[in-house]
Amino acid sequence: MSGALKDAAIRVERPAKTLRELALDKVREAIVNGYFRPGDRLVERDLCAQLGVSRTVVREVLRHLESEGLVANLPNKGPIVAQLDIEEAKQIYEIRGALEGMAARLCAERGSPEIVAALEESLSAIRSSYRDQDMAGVLANTSSFYQTLFTMVDRHVAWGVVNLLTVRINHLRSMTIKTERRDIEGPAQMSKIVDAIRRGDGEGAQRAAMDHVAAASAIAEAVLSAQKPAE
Amino acid sequence: MSGALKDAAIRVERPAKTLRELALDKVREAIVNGYFRPGDRLVERDLCAQLGVSRTVVREVLRHLESEGLVANLPNKGPIVAQLDIEEAKQIYEIRGALEGMAARLCAERGSPEIVAALEESLSAIRSSYRDQDMAGVLANTSSFYQTLFTMVDRHVAWGVVNLLTVRINHLRSMTIKTERRDIEGPAQMSKIVDAIRRGDGEGAQRAAMDHVAAASAIAEAVLSAQKPAE
DNA sequence: CTACAGTATTTGGTAGGCCATAATACGATT
DNA sequence: AATCGTATTATGGCCTACCAAATACTGTAG
Numbered sequence: 016m017s018g019a020l021k022d023a024a025i026r027v028e029r030p031a032k033t034l035r036e037l038a039l040d041k042v043r044e045a046i047v048n049g050y051f052r053p054g055d056r057l058v059e060r061d062l063c064a065q066l067g068v069s070r071t072v073v074r075e076v077l078r079h080l081e082s083e084g085l086v087a088n089l090p091n092k093g094p095i096v097a098q099l100d101i102e103e104a105k106q107i108y109e110i111r112g113a114l115e116g117m118a119a120r121l122c123a124e125r126g127s128p129e130i131v132a133a134l135e136e137s138l139s140a141i142r143s144s145y146r147d148q149d150m151a152g153v154l155a156n157t158s159s160f161y162q163t164l165f166t167m168v169d170r171h172v173a174w175g176v177v178n179l180l181t182v183r184i185n186h187l188r189s190m191t192i193k194t195e196r197r198d199i200e201g202p203a204q205m206s207k208i209v210d211a212i213r214r215g216d217g218e219g220a221q222r223a224a225m226d227h228v229a230a231a232s233a234i235a236e237a238v239l240s241a242q243k244p245a246e
Numbered sequence: 247m248s249g250a251l252k253d254a255a256i257r258v259e260r261p262a263k264t265l266r267e268l269a270l271d272k273v274r275e276a277i278v279n280g281y282f283r284p285g286d287r288l289v290e291r292d293l294c295a296q297l298g299v300s301r302t303v304v305r306e307v308l309r310h311l312e313s314e315g316l317v318a319n320l321p322n323k324g325p326i327v328a329q330l331d332i333e334e335a336k337q338i339y340e341i342r343g344a345l346e347g348m349a350a351r352l353c354a355e356r357g358s359p360e361i362v363a364a365l366e367e368s369l370s371a372i373r374s375s376y377r378d379q380d381m382a383g384v385l386a387n388t389s390s391f392y393q394t395l396f397t398m399v400d401r402h403v404a405w406g407v408v409n410l411l412t413v414r415i416n417h418l419r420s421m422t423i424k425t426e427r428r429d430i431e432g433p434a435q436m437s438k439i440v441d442a443i444r445r446g447d448g449e450g451a452q453r454a455a456m457d458h459v460a461a462a463s464a465i466a467e468a469v470l471s472a473q474k475p476a477e
Numbered sequence: 478c479t480a481c482a483g484t485a486t487t488t489g490g491t492a493g494g495c496c497a498t499a500a501t502a503c504g505a506t507t
Numbered sequence: 508a509a510t511c512g513t514a515t516t517a518t519g520g521c522c523t524a525c526c527a528a529a530t531a532c533t534g535t536a537g
Binding site for chain 3: 264266299300301302303322323382
């Protein structure tokens with residue numbers, strides 16, 4: 016999102032986000048990075064106050080988040096932040112494996128150097144974020160790595176699906192990347208994906224991508240089952 | 247939608263569902279089976295009148311359908327029924343291939359006879375629906391075939407994703423199943439999936455599932471590109 | 478200490494109104 | 508007649524206020 020507004024720009028202004036979209040982003044973010052914890056009730060009127068908007072807007076936002084799977088609605092009790100159980104998390108990782116594997120294979124089969132270059136750029140950004148202990152940066156750059164994987168072969172729908180699912184496990188992601196040695200192994204696994212793509216090895220690229228999320232899934236499972244009993 | 251309401255006296259009328267959900271289903275159905283056509287504007291106040299509910303409800307419904315991809319929102323112009331372009335449809339079929347292939351493989355690897363039995367039941371229901379020219383039945387039973395595939399190995403999330411995507415191409419589905427010889431080839435392809443599962447051949451099951459949606463995708467593409475120029 | 482009645486909270490849903498913007502119709506001016 | 512404002516309308520976005528029903532809470536009477 017660059018602020019391009021120079022010459023020849025018939026496009027004068029930004030889409031002017033509606034209040035609703037602003038609120039949606041705010042609440043989603045609040046959930047995703049833990050300001051609202053799983054199981055917390057999301058009382059409409061409280062949200063109105065906190066966001067400074069009307070119930071109309073809040074209700075639409077809650078509906079939207081509900082269909083994203085971030086919010087669950089107990090009948091006659093109201094919306095709460097969805098709880099992520101371990102089984103669901105595993106399934107989400109599995110689906111990501113299938114789709115990212117597919118995208119990786121397509122990238123390899125296309126065999127365009129631009130793809131490899133773009134992926135390598137993201138990858139090195141990830142490595143440097145790890146060096147700086149910038150965990151938010153790691154997440155963002157990992158995301159852009161995968162975005163490249165999907166969009167370079169024009170798989171926008173699949174990318175949308177992956178994104179939709181990913182928000183639901185976001186807090187897991189931020190835990191997995193902080194685990195021991197993940198700073199080395201994570202990029203190494205992703206590097207394998209890139210290597211296979213460079214070789215034009217579709218099968219290998221797919222396997223490497225699936226291995227990467229499988230590893231993440233295993234870590235997530237360990238993290239989840241370690242913290243469940245404590246809670 | 248069965249009209250079961252007679253006996254069972256206690257069973258008064260427990261809507262369980264909120265008005266909102268009722269309205270959501272109604273509108274979704276109206277879109278899915280073509281009462282509202284792609285590109286049609288969905289004017290809030292008109293919908294209020296047609297559904298007999300308040301704007302609040304209508305707006306929530308529209309938001310929900312928007313996040314399902316059935317409705318698009320033009321800034322400053324309002325919601326319209328989403329247009330399905332051919333590229334997007336192909337991507338949806340591709341994703342279904344990946345996920346249904348995954349599910350089929352898992353079914354084969356589990357190797358439980360109940361799965362095979364359940365799938366065969368759906369399959370024969372499909373065949374008999376074809377015999378009766380009951381196209382709605384074909385769709386419903388096909389859906390239940392795949393539902394079995396996913397839920398028998400507890401992949402509810404993936405099934406949810408497939409469902410989400412499927413509504414967007416529903417009218418394509420209803421056209422593909424009506425094409426020449428689809429009454430024979432469709433079930434034959436699905437039968438191959440079942441056979442592979444029975445053999446415990448994960449690889450084969452995956453391939454068969456992917457072949458089946460690939461065939462559907464090819465037909466859909468033909469149908470779409472045939473009707474586009476006319477329009 | 479329990480049971481129960483009353484009270485508060487909160488959702489689900491309704492009604493209606495206000496404002497901003499886009500499109501369209503309608504003039505008025507040249 | 509063609510063009511250039513200017514009402515009007517339609518509509519989305521947003522708000523306030525209200526009500527009914529379900530749920531949770533609380534204090535009191537027995």
